[in-house]
Amino acid sequence: MTPGAGARLGTVLARLARRPLALFGLIVILIVVLAAIFAPLIAPFPPNEQLFEGLTLEGAPLPPDATFLLGTDLLGRDLFSRLLYGAQTSLIIGVVANGIAVATGAMVGVTAGFFGGIVGAVLMRFTDLMMAFPALLLAIVLAAIFQPSLWIVALVIAMVNWTQIARVTYTETRSLAERDFVEAESAIGAGRARILFRHILPHLVPTIMVWATLGISTTVLLEATLSYLGIGVQPPIPSWGNIIYESQTYFTTAPWLVFFPGVAIILLALGFNLVGDALRDILDPTQKGRY
Amino acid sequence: MKRVLLASAAAMAIAAASSAAQAAGEIVITYKDDVSTLDPAIGYDWQNWSMIKSLFDGLMDYKPGTTELIPDLAESYEISPDGTTFTFKLRPGVKFANGREVTAEDVKYSIERVVNPETQSPGAGFFGSIAGYDEMSGGEADSLSGITVVDPMTVEFKLSRPDATFLHVMAINFGHVVPREEVEKWGADFGKHPVGSGAYNLTEWTLGQRLVFEKNQDYWREGVPNLDKITFEVGQEPTVALLRLKNGEVDIPGDGIPPAQFLEVKDDPEYKDRIVEGGQLHTGYITMNVNTKPFDDVRVRQAVNMAINKDRVVRIINGRAVPANQPLPPTMPGYVDDYEGYAYDPDAAKALLADAGLADGFETEMYVMNTDPNPRIAQAIQQDLAAIGIKVDIKSLAQANVIDAGGNGTAPMIWSGGMAWIADFPDPSNFYGPILGCDGAVQGGWNWSWYCNEELDAMAQKADAMTDPAMAAERETLWGEIFLKVMEDAPWAPVFNEQRFTIRSARMGGDDALYVDPVHIPVHYDAVTVTDAQ
């Protein structure tokens, strides 16, 4: 990091806080992070304990009441406790999967964009290839090959998600490399490494930050979808997606089992989307559109 | 020689079942999964099993709603005293949907087609006792030397060993008779263009959406079927199907009452009388791989048996099952009523583990199919085992992956739900060979506990050699003994026997047993009726 980066980050945060929507997003993210960190302290019950009194005698889940704030699930576990621990799962996967995706995507994109030529062509054609895969189908097959655990799920999501970042950083790198000041630098004989590290990478930071934030939202959604299809995080580890997966057919008789985790997923994804979008405006007002 | 003449009795049985109502009509039945094929040599799914039985006929069948064998395409049959020769006389005048009469040649052709390795039939193994099976399935012969067409209406089977289950085998879908010319005409697509001699003909099939069966006007049985037309709608969630039943759009949701709505419907005065409960030839069990540590120690396996709170598992699935203590389900001949099994006793289980030198418990994995309610049941079991110190990691995977892990021997424990053994025919031997016998304990086999007890295999062989119907009771006792001996070694922890709950619309009539038929699963389409004539 260049000197003053900390100060810059502070400015960015301050500017974010001035936008009501972004502030809302930040608060949501903060709440989820705190919930995940302090889950063991907040949760009224152990998340995986199947309580005898958590089910009716006929085995039906209990609706929200004073003991079970958000009701119980189909095994008599406290839904509120499971949601708190589920926040850990979502965040870990969000950060890890997205981290890998951003790192891979940026590396591919920068390499292809900076060096160009055959290397660039091969890398970008490979990116196109991966983009032509129906992402979910790819994830399903990958999940079937590697027996799912928290880390494998993160890896699978990363393997599906890196391509967009590669495309964006590629385009960005190419346009930077063609700009006058870079061409001027190379004309006076500056080394390639100097150009890359002094002039290209620093300019990519805003783009990557924006994508990293928006990407977490995509990741959270994809994790939920994989869990919803029964190929995500393994039981009994709670994740917001697999809570819904386990209870989806009960949505008419026990709607709280779908409603609460559903809202949690939407809020977290919304938080990252709002912050990401605001970051895009703040860091680079000329960027527009969805890709 | 004994000559068994059952034809008239059978006709009466059918007539009795159908006398409740003669009203003709149309009904709608739904299924979630698509129908993959209606070829009797291939079809082996929940939704196509009974459909195939309604489109095709075998030599034998069962009295509707029961497990009692009756002749079907056969008019009569004889069994030689040594139990190795079966001679069937065909019923004259039975016609395929294309108008041709069913002959003994067709019977021979149909069974050889199933055994022929090129057909890739999942049912070939059922015909293993017919002489010449090994040669044909090994590709050395192109016909079964054991099947002889005596005359156009008589077919004789010679067996390489006595087989008490042979008449059941003649009733299974894979032995149903198909017309050669149609099979050759359609080739591999025969399964989408089935032509048989059954009570219904397929008249429409919109892939992924709908199948229509219409009454076979020329069906040889008087007054069968009762219905003019059945429409099967596929791709519908059970939850959706039930809501549509309430709207009067559906007569039977083929997948039964979805667990989520079960309690609601069960207590609803409007519907509770329309729910039919029936036993099922099914056991849900946990296999423990006896070749892997620490399950190679019988005490550990017994401890697992004692640690599982089966009542709670049954409660979790809303009481839609009964706790099991032995491999055989209660409605299966050979079930031992007075066997107590391993009672739920975590302390005794802990003590056994301590005996085995595992006082501190151990870690292991349990594979489970990833469709509801199986992961849930696995989690309940996981908690029970944790209470005695066994830390279980759940591997919730697609069916194919679980089957693979079981057949490779890589899975220490498997919860059988979703792939569980529903009997192909109501005979105890069907619960032994592939899943508990030495034959199944091989790479790629279905004996996932890899339990192989030569002594029990010998007993099983002896039981299957008792072909004389007079020895049936003795045979059942022997089978009961075999399964209790299995339980002594405890390679399985039987957990429950699923009960089936079918709901039907108010206009559907006929005996309740038809809606939970033990063989025509899930519903006996030939025998059910509607009460309102249209």
Place this chain on the structure above:
Amino acid sequence: MAAYLLRRLIQAALILLGVTFITFVLLYILPADPARQIAGRSATVETVENIRQQLGLDQPLYIQYGRYLEGLLHLDLGRSYLQKTEVATLIAARLPATLLLMVGAIVCELAIGLSMGLFAAMRRGGRIDQSLMVVSFVAVSAPQFVVGILLLYVFAVYLGWFPIGGYGTFSHLVLPSITLGILGAGWYSRMMRSSMIDVLRQDYIRTARAKGLGPTTVMAVHAMPNAILPIVAMIGIDIGYFMSGIVVVESVFGWPGIGQLAWQAIQRVDIPIIMGVTLVSACAIVIGNLVADLIAPLIDPRIKLR
């Protein structure tokens, strides 16, 4: 133009080839044996081995893949392992339902997205604008299965306005289309808003206003068409999103499309069907992208095909 098209087509063919190859390899290393699925539970080891030989599953990967490609050259997708039917027939029977759902989703995207965006742009900065943009963010943050289940619960079960899943009539199409299209609607409303705001700033709009044309006329005749064009180009790219979404949406609503076909095939390792559906989806994505790129210069002449 012709040369460009030719190059793109060759590229597309290579991409599809790569997709088939990677899928094939993944299915090859999948720890599940199709032969055992076919052979059933009473089969002996020899029977399973025999089936494996018949299907060529005992061959090395490159021979199996070679055979698959050879089939593809003859436009033969093979036969399903378990259903024995031609994969092409199975896909053809289900593709219309999937395409119908996609058309429905595109209509929803445009109808909801564009009207929201337009409305927001006209009330720029106001409370309506802000609430609409919050709604659009929620739309892009909601997983499809949650949207689907909630719509099903509220509009079909509780209110009874629509059928509870199934296929056949227009009313069956509404909820699945909204579920599949709502994500795109969220994006489009934001794009529409910003492109409308851009357009409204342009000189020709000011000229039109100066000429005394009413605000409605200005909007309808001058502003809207120019704002919509860039969005139209995006629809091609959406097909990729839809292809992933249909697995979920079809399963929530019991829609008889290729998503359900693929999902059931994956459960039982019916490799020819999985390959076929992947290939068809990849084709749709590639064609969608190609169309989007071809349309782009028609809309914005500054973009050149290269």
